[in-house]
Amino acid sequence: MDKFSEYSSWLAALMFCWTLYRHYLPSKIRESIEYFSSRFTHKFANYFSPYLDITFNEYTGRFTRSEAYTAIQNYLSDKSSAKAKSMNADYIQDSKSLLLKLGDNEEIMDVYDGIQVWWSFKKEESSQPSFSFFPTTPEKRSYTLVFHGKYRKLILDKYLPYVLEEGESIAVQKRRRKLFTNNASGEEGMWDHIEFKHPARFEMLAMEESKKQMILDDLQWFKSAEKYYAQIGKPWKRGYLLYGPPGTGKSTLVAAMANLLDYDIYDLELTAVKDNNQLRRLLIETTCKSIILIEDIDCSLDLTGQRNKKKARDEENNDEKDPLKSKLVKDKVESEKKGSDVTLSGLLNFIDGIWSACGEERIIVFTTNYMDKLDPALVRPGRMDVHIELSYCRYDAFKVLAKNYLKLESHSLFQPIERLLKETNITPASVAENLMPRSLKTTTVEACLRNLVVLLEKPNQENKLKSEQETMLDSGVKSTVTSEESSKEETS
Numbered sequence: 001m002d003k004f005s006e007y008s009s010w011l012a013a014l015m016f017c018w019t020l021y022r023h024y025l026p027s028k029i030r031e032s033i034e035y036f037s038s039r040f041t042h043k044f045a046n047y048f049s050p051y052l053d054i055t056f057n058e059y060t061g062r063f064t065r066s067e068a069y070t071a072i073q074n075y076l077s078d079k080s081s082a083k084a085k086s087m088n089a090d091y092i093q094d095s096k097s098l099l100l101k102l103g104d105n106e107e108i109m110d111v112y113d114g115i116q117v118w119w120s121f122k123k124e125e126s127s128q129p130s131f132s133f134f135p136t137t138p139e140k141r142s143y144t145l146v147f148h149g150k151y152r153k154l155i156l157d158k159y160l161p162y163v164l165e166e167g168e169s170i171a172v173q174k175r176r177r178k179l180f181t182n183n184a185s186g187e188e189g190m191w192d193h194i195e196f197k198h199p200a201r202f203e204m205l206a207m208e209e210s211k212k213q214m215i216l217d218d219l220q221w222f223k224s225a226e227k228y229y230a231q232i233g234k235p236w237k238r239g240y241l242l243y244g245p246p247g248t249g250k251s252t253l254v255a256a257m258a259n260l261l262d263y264d265i266y267d268l269e270l271t272a273v274k275d276n277n278q279l280r281r282l283l284i285e286t287t288c289k290s291i292i293l294i295e296d297i298d299c300s301l302d303l304t305g306q307r308n309k310k311k312a313r314d315e316e317n318n319d320e321k322d323p324l325k326s327k328l329v330k331d332k333v334e335s336e337k338k339g340s341d342v343t344l345s346g347l348l349n350f351i352d353g354i355w356s357a358c359g360e361e362r363i364i365v366f367t368t369n370y371m372d373k374l375d376p377a378l379v380r381p382g383r384m385d386v387h388i389e390l391s392y393c394r395y396d397a398f399k400v401l402a403k404n405y406l407k408l409e410s411h412s413l414f415q416p417i418e419r420l421l422k423e424t425n426i427t428p429a430s431v432a433e434n435l436m437p438r439s440l441k442t443t444t445v446e447a448c449l450r451n452l453v454v455l456l457e458k459p460n461q462e463n464k465l466k467s468e469q470e471t472m473l474d475s476g477v478k479s480t481v482t483s484e485e486s487s488k489e490e491t492s
């Protein structure tokens with residue numbers, strides 16, 4: 001009984017001290033005591049524990065999200081869906097999929113090479129002040145990996161690289177590619193985007209086989225040429241100039257290139273860019289592994305720059321005597337000014353100036369219908385690495401289209417079509433249009449091909465008719481001339 005009363009008085013004294021500690025000790029001192037005691041107990045426990053842990057924080061700097069954290073998140077997302085009991089789900093707009101994440105303080109076990117490791121997720125309230133000039137993240141998130149110390153080397157050398165690689169490849173599989181365009185306001189968030197879903201593939205492109213193979217080889221070489229570019233001291237980028245009449249497949253080729261390389265496309269509308277400064281900012285905002293496309297470069301801007309402006313000024317001076325003409329020239333210069341102040345030198349800087357090296361693995365593509373309208377500086381050797389002419393549909397290209405559109409490798413009408421395609425300039429777009437069954441009358445393969453033959457014969461017949469008319473006219477003129485001459489002779 002004595003012992004019991006002794007314990008009770010000790011307990012009462014302890015309770016008294018605890019109440020004093022909780023209620024009367026200043027909170028700052030209390031927090032410090034708790035912090036140091038928890039550190040001590042943690043260290044003490046760690047000293048005897050054979051387990052090690054590694055923590056991966058979401059942010060490595062104020063604004064830089066850790067790539068390792070993202071890769072681990074993707075890796076564990078797959079594992080969590082099978083193993084974890086508590087999960088958080090996020091809807092990912094880009095990939096239109098659910099991202100399952102470990103729940104707060106949830107832990108899952110992973111097995112690698114027969115070894116067990118444990119991953120846990122932790123979320124803490126950020127200690128940063130609520131008011132800040134800089135954007136702050138409200139929570140501090142991290143993943144912690146725990147494993148036995150005797151596997152330290154294996155985990156660091158093999159398991160972690162494996163997790164990061166798996167996580168990255170999951171991200172690539174889930175990634176939806178994007179088609180960006182510069183918004184007209186040109187302000188904050190300079191690029192708008194939608195999902196890029198063009199189905200074009202190289203096999204479907206109607207062009208000479210050798211040319212297609214050359215482009216394929218070039219793109220595949222470029223994708224794997226990181227070291228080569230570093231070795232020769234050039235930024236890892238390549239310029240393509242695609243030229244040819246409308247409807248020959250320039251835009252389709254760009255889509256096929258993006259699909260082949262798995263790149264995003266930045267479709268840059270130059271007329272919506274205010275000036276060279278904005279052009280540079282747009283360039284900085286583009287990501288790696290992308291195609292920057294400027295379509296119809298010949299009509300985008302007055303890219304002969306100062307040269308044309310000087311010409312306009314000269315014209316203006318010459319036409320001062322003619323007020324109407326001088327007003328027209330003035331209006332032209334004014335409207336050009338209003339639209340965009342991007343100059344040729346700004347564009348050349350964009351292609352291969354010092355700023356163009358701010359991203360890696362990028363392809364810049366220009367398309368034009370009129371190669372001869374471009375400024376020589378833009379097409380000089382070395383500026384755009386590859387010049388590709390897309391031209392009218394010949395037999396090689398037709399066979400690709402027939403296979404695509406009609407699932408046809410040979411047909412008795414192929415021979416006349418081959419002969420006609422040698423004589424007629426017709427775009428792949430027109431051929432493709434005629435190979436598509438449009439009505440009940442043209443549902444059969446035969447009908448489609450016959451339609452095409454008629455279309456191809458048309459210009460030939462027209463030409464034949466024209467030349468017949470011309471020869472008739474010629475002979476008519478000649479006969480009148482000879483009759484006039486003979487009548488002259490008669491009168492004389």
Ligand SMILES: Nc1ncnc2c1ncn2[C@@H]1O[C@H](COP(=O)(O)OP(=O)(O)OP(=O)(O)O)[C@@H](O)[C@H]1O
Pocket residue numbers: 204205206207244245246247248249250251252253368369390428429430432
């Ligand atoms: N070489 C080609 N191979 C396969 N399809 C083609 C080819 N050329 C044109 N087409 C078909 O014609 C359509 C128009 O082609 P596309 O827009 O690529 O031509 P373009 O050269 O970019 O024309 P533009 O100069 O007017 O921009 C495409 O949707 C495609 O179906």
Ligand SMILES: [Mg+2]
Pocket residue numbers: 250251252295367
């Ligand atoms: Mg086009």
